[in-house]
Amino acid sequence: MSKRQTILVTGGCGFIGSNFVKMLLADEPDVTVVNYDALTYAGNLENLAAEADNPRHKFVHGDIRDKAAIRKAFDDHKVDGIINFAAESHVDRSITGPEIFVETNVTGTLLLLQAAVDRGVTKFMQVSTDEVYGSLGAEGKFREDTPLSPNSPYSASKTAADHLVHAYHHTFGLPTVITRCSNNYGPYQFPEKMIPLMFNNARNDNPLPVYGDGLNVRDWIHVGDHAAAVWRVFCDGTAGEVYNVGGDSEMTNIAVVKLILDYLNKPDSLISYVKDRPGHDLRYAIDHGKIQRELGWEPTVTFEDGIRQTLDWYSQNDAWLENITSGAYEQYYEKMYE
Numbered sequence: 079m080s081k082r083q084t085i086l087v088t089g090g091c092g093f094i095g096s097n098f099v100k101m102l103l104a105d106e107p108d109v110t111v112v113n114y115d116a117l118t119y120a121g122n123l124e125n126l127a128a129e130a131d132n133p134r135h136k137f138v139h140g141d142i143r144d145k146a147a148i149r150k151a152f153d154d155h156k157v158d159g160i161i162n163f164a165a166e167s168h169v170d171r172s173i174t175g176p177e178i179f180v181e182t183n184v185t186g187t188l189l190l191l192q193a194a195v196d197r198g199v200t201k202f203m204q205v206s207t208d209e210v211y212g213s214l215g216a217e218g219k220f221r222e223d224t225p226l227s228p229n230s231p232y233s234a235s236k237t238a239a240d241h242l243v244h245a246y247h248h249t250f251g252l253p254t255v256i257t258r259c260s261n262n263y264g265p266y267q268f269p270e271k272m273i274p275l276m277f278n279n280a281r282n283d284n285p286l287p288v289y290g291d292g293l294n295v296r297d298w299i300h301v302g303d304h305a306a307a308v309w310r311v312f313c314d315g316t317a318g319e320v321y322n323v324g325g326d327s328e329m330t331n332i333a334v335v336k337l338i339l340d341y342l343n344k345p346d347s348l349i350s351y352v353k354d355r356p357g358h359d360l361r362y363a364i365d366h367g368k369i370q371r372e373l374g375w376e377p378t379v380t381f382e383d384g385i386r387q388t389l390d391w392y393s394q395n396d397a398w399l400e401n402i403t404s405g406a407y408e409q410y411y412e413k414m415y416e
Contacts, residue, residue, distance in 0.1 A: 084110045085312075086157040088142055088190065089164030091115040093267040094205070096125035098163065098305040103132055106309075110134045112155045114148075115164070116141040120268045124401065142186030145193075152197045159201040160194055161312055162187060165239075168270055169209075169232045173356060176231035183235035184242070191246045203312045204243040204256045208297070208322070209233035211258070213359035220258075221365045222320045229357045244318070253317035257308060260324045260364045263384065264301030265391040269402055273385075276335050277392050278399060280344045290354035292332030295361040299325030300379035300388075310375045321373070324364025327381035334385075341389045 085102070089095040090113035099111055115121045117139060129135045136155060140147040142164045151157070164186060166172065166179045187204065194202045211220040212227030228234040240256055247254040263273045276286050307323040315321055332349075339346060369375045379387075392399060 082108045082110075083158040084112060084155055086112045086114055086151065086155070086160045088114045088160070088162045089121065091117060091121040091123050091125055091137075092163060093120070093125075093264075093271075094262055094301055094304060095163040096122070096266055097264060097301045098161070098308060099126060099135065100129065101302070101305045102309065103129055103135055107134075110136065110155075112136045112138060112151060112157060114138045114140050114142070114151055118166075120167070120270075122266070122268075122402065124398070125266045142190055143181055145189050148189055148193050149196075152193055157197065157199060159203070159312065160190060160199055161203045161205065161308065162190055163205045165205075165236065167207075167232065169230045170270075170355065172230055172232035172235070176235075179231050179235040180238075183232075184238045187239040188242055191242060191252065195246065195250045195252050200253060201312060201317070202243065202246070202252055202254045203308070203315075204240060204254065205308060206240050206256050206258045207233065207236050208258050208260050208324075208362050208364055209359070210237040210240060211362075214361040214363055216361070219324075219363040219365035220322060222258075222322055222368055229359055240320075247318045255311050255315040255317065256320045257311050258320060258322050258364075259304050259307070260297035260299050260362060262301045262304055263298055264388050265395070266398075267301075269399065272331065273334065273338065273388065274392060274399070276338045277342070277389060278403060280339055280342050280348055283344070283348065285350035286335055286339075286348050287350050287352045288332060288335055289352060289358060292335065292349075292351065293330050294358060295328050295330050295363070297324050297363050298327040298329060298334075298381050298384075299323065299377060300381075300384040303377045303379050306378075307369060307375050310373050311369065314373050316372075321369040322364050322366050323369060323375075324366040325377045325379075325381065326366075327377075327384075328361075328363055329381065337385060338389065341386070
């Protein structure tokens with residue numbers, strides 16, 4: 079990309095956001111990243127320790143629910159475009175405490191959209207989820223024209239945000255694009271999510287809690303492939319359009335758990351089947367033909383290669399995992415910005 083531009087990346091210290099920021103700083107020398115993150119439990123500035131001194135990485139500690147802080151970030155850095163990763167994203171947490179999901183995922187997105195209109199931003203990108211489509215049976219895949227049918231407070235809040243993004247394009251002419259992606263895995267994922275959670279429990283010989291019979295199916299995509307898709311859509315996607323992003327890697331939850339046990343040479347007896355989650359969707363699968371046809375993107379990392387790379391990374395980064403699980407990562411911001 080030859081044009082110099084400044085991109086506001088919200089949630090850039092989270093799992094997917096930090097991997098995206100790393101990719102952008104490494105591959106796009108004409109892009110400056112304004113990394114706007116509230117540093118909640120899932121946002122870890124330590125993920126970007128190697129980028130701390132990069133002059134094209136500007137960290138702003140802020141919440142997307144804070145209207146004044148958002149507008150200050152826009153004015154201080156003269157933002158050209160927005161990529162919104164910021165979200166409360168864990169389904170289990172949305173069941174026990176749905177209010178914060180509406181506040182962050184819906185109201186926060188609304189405030190970003192309004193700031194984008196007021197400041198004349200050239201593109202607004204919403205990073206969404208395949209969960210907005212609901213649940214599939216044994217066959218079929220989600221397409222961009224699949225009716226939205228969310229089944230959890232999390233997916234309902236993301237659906238509402240997607241509708242707002244569409245409305246701001248239609249009503250105010252804001253150039254928007256939306257991506258809906260399948261389950262991500264890779265380095266720096268907070269260990270409430272399945273793969274790092276199971277890895278951490280297994281290495282410590284703790285029980286591995288598996289919902290129901292473990293036969294729920296998810297389509298897995300490596301976070302690096304997702305990051306590349308996000309940038310492709312941001313740069314070349316048609317305003318007003320939605321693009322599905324998938325990894326062509328459908329796996330049952332129990333199959334993934336057993337892969338992790340095999341990697342660590344741990345026994346299946348560590349598996350502990352627990353009561354199923356309320357409203358647990360049976361199967362997700364993504365048809366990503368549109369982004370492949372129109373923008374030339376397709377996944378490059380097979381699940382077989384990606385899961386081994388991911389588990390190798392967690393094995394080689396004990397200190398990061400220990401800091402996360404102990405809560406010590408929360409002190410990193412204070413150390414860096416005391």
